[in-house]
Amino acid sequence: MDAIVEAALRKWPNVPHCWGWLALDARGDWYMRDERVQAAGPFPQVKGSRIVHDKLREFIHRNYLPDEAGAWFFQNGPQRVYVELEAAPFVWRVDPGFGVQAHTGAAAEPRGAWLDEHGRLFLDTPLGFGLVHTLDMGHAAEAVEAGRWLPQELAFAEMPARFGYVLTPQPA
Secondary structure (H helix, E strand, C coil): CCHHHHHHHHHCCCCCCEEEEEEECCCCCEEECCHHHHHHCCCCCCCCEECCCHHHHHHHHHCEEECCCCEEEEEECCEEEEEEECCCCEEEEECCCCCEEECCCCEECCCEEEECCCCCEEEECCCCEEEECHHHHHHHHHHHHCCCCCCEECCHHHHHHHHCCECCCCCC
16 A cells, blocks of 8 residues: 555545445456446446546556455545455466466466356455456466466356455445
């Protein structure tokens, strides 16, 4: 977490949390969802405005964490902004040598692989659980064929509970 964020938390410790305003899609893109977008429909059917500003995305990545219940959030200064997830907390990019990097830029080492009923490949790592980006399925298939990853089948609906994350965080 950024030092400036930690300082803001100390200065304003009781800022209310925010829900529904930030989302992460299955391709690792962040979306802002204002009140109009939220009223138009649920994520990901209605996504909102894609965040394209590099510095803002980098700030989100550095301050993206889970709470004790597995709900992921972006600590925006003193305010915790909970994130709606289309598929999982991370979206993995796979390089030709089978290296894995999160949408946040952090490297990770897979320790397990799962296929859902739609043929999507998910990886569990010490960093967290995530979906392999669709553009990298060729490299991922090569890793499976080489015996590096041995995917097991698991229904998508079972993944959040098994891997301890929340798709749509809600206020307590």
